[in-house]
Amino acid sequence: MQALPEFELLRPTTLDDARKARAAHPESQIIGGGTDLMVNIRRGIVAPPVLIDLTGVAELRKINADETSLEIGASVTLVELAAHPQVIKHYPVVAEAAAHIAGPMHRNMGTVGGNLCLDTRCIFYNQSEWWRGAIHHCLKTTGDICHVAPKSRGVCFATFSGDLAPALMTLDAEIGVARADGIRAMPLNALYIGYARQDEPQTATRGDGKHFLSLRPGEIVTSVSVKNTPGLRSAYDKIRIRRSIEFPVCGVAVALRRDGDALIDLRVAFTGTNSRPVRLEGTAALCGGTPDARVLQDLDALVRDQVMAMKTTFTPGHYRRRVAGVLARRLVTRLFES
Numbered sequence: 001m002q003a004l005p006e007f008e009l010l011r012p013t014t015l016d017d018a019r020k021a022r023a024a025h026p027e028s029q030i031i032g033g034g035t036d037l038m039v040n041i042r043r044g045i046v047a048p049p050v051l052i053d054l055t056g057v058a059e060l061r062k063i064n065a066d067e068t069s070l071e072i073g074a075s076v077t078l079v080e081l082a083a084h085p086q087v088i089k090h091y092p093v094v095a096e097a098a099a100h101i102a103g104p105m106h107r108n109m110g111t112v113g114g115n116l117c118l119d120t121r122c123i124f125y126n127q128s129e130w131w132r133g134a135i136h137h138c139l140k141t142t143g144d145i146c147h148v149a150p151k152s153r154g155v156c157f158a159t160f161s162g163d164l165a166p167a168l169m170t171l172d173a174e175i176g177v178a179r180a181d182g183i184r185a186m187p188l189n190a191l192y193i194g195y196a197r198q199d200e201p202q203t204a205t206r207g208d209g210k211h212f213l214s215l216r217p218g219e220i221v222t223s224v225s226v227k228n229t230p231g232l233r234s235a236y237d238k239i240r241i242r243r244s245i246e247f248p249v250c251g252v253a254v255a256l257r258r259d260g261d262a263l264i265d266l267r268v269a270f271t272g273t274n275s276r277p278v279r280l281e282g283t284a285a286l287c288g289g290t291p292d293a294r295v296l297q298d299l300d301a302l303v304r305d306q307v308m309a310m311k312t313t314f315t316p317g318h319y320r321r322r323v324a325g326v327l328a329r330r331l332v333t334r335l336f337e338s
């Protein structure tokens, strides 16, 4: 770890002041708990001259949860979210995902906004300046090659590893996004643009592991909200190398509804595999009957098609893909039978 560089820390106490501070300092970066950002600053990955700390903004620290809807402010901590009785009761997938993040101290400090906007990760990127300098850096910083895929033609495959996003995506969450002139709502799914396709040009809505969020300059994520679907059962599980504190090898969220013996609604989402959290497409075709061996095999085929794990972690990509399939099958079976 290197010493921290100089920066100015602004601590607004209202959202209005936070927006003004962001507009006045276009080169600033938002800081929630700082559990990821401070590590990246120390490693010389980023060096924002101004940090805007949102944790003193009271209106961003609220959780409103009941059986009809859930709204979580961006500065709510992970420990508050994981322990909220109404979230545990009505939105278990969200509470379980929050409880699975990092270790207890990170969850005390880490915020919902920071987790949703978490930087993507790669073994060639999350290293000290000295280490990265020894391999002439890479596309995600100042280099001109991807060490994971040297023929990537400018595409970075760094992996999104936040645990909350897939859980919230199975509930069709929306986020609030503030900028100088107002607040807009958008589907959480649309925040993530890390498609990392070599056969497509990068655009404002199709990026890669480097350009993985659709936020425009100066924007702040203020909240995330969900409407409850009666009868929905949901859960989150993940495999990690160290069970007490670790990013996911793969994390899987599942939400489903059953009517008698039939599966009538199935939503599956992943993290730790692609440059964005992936909401699995094509699950409607698996509904209509019981999730028997054939349905689970078809689920596995969808996972194999849509999970694109590269060599960005110490765990091989093909293993992470298999873990994704196993966790999804287990969760679907458990929730259907519960």
Ligand SMILES: Cc1cc2nc3c(=O)[nH]c(=O)nc-3n(C[C@H](O)[C@H](O)[C@H](O)COP(=O)(O)OP(=O)(O)OC[C@H]3O[C@@H](n4cnc5c(N)ncnc54)[C@H](O)[C@@H]3O)c2cc1C
Binding pocket: 029, 030, 031, 032, 033, 034, 035, 036, 037, 038, 039, 054, 074, 078, 100, 101, 102, 103, 106, 109, 110, 111, 112, 113, 114, 115, 117, 118, 119, 161, 162, 163, 164, 219, 220, 221, 222, 245, 246, 247, 248
């Ligand atoms: C050892 C270790 C293990 C970890 N394990 C996990 C894990 O298992 N799962 C996991 O998900 N994470 C893990 N993390 C990462 C991190 O601790 C969590 O993701 C945490 O939730 C990040 O939240 P934060 O508030 O600390 O974010 P910060 O570090 O403050 O910010 C993260 C990023 O989000 C941006 N940001 C923050 N708030 C906003 C906002 N409101 N609007 C726009 N941008 C914003 C920041 O500018 C920054 O780029 C781990 C970290 C460590 C060090």
Ligand code: SF4
Binding pocket: 121, 122, 123, 124, 125, 138, 139, 140, 141, 145, 146, 147, 148, 149, 155, 156, 157, 158, 209, 312
């Ligand atoms: S995937 Fe390639 S470009 Fe992206 S961080 Fe890793 S080495 Fe760098």
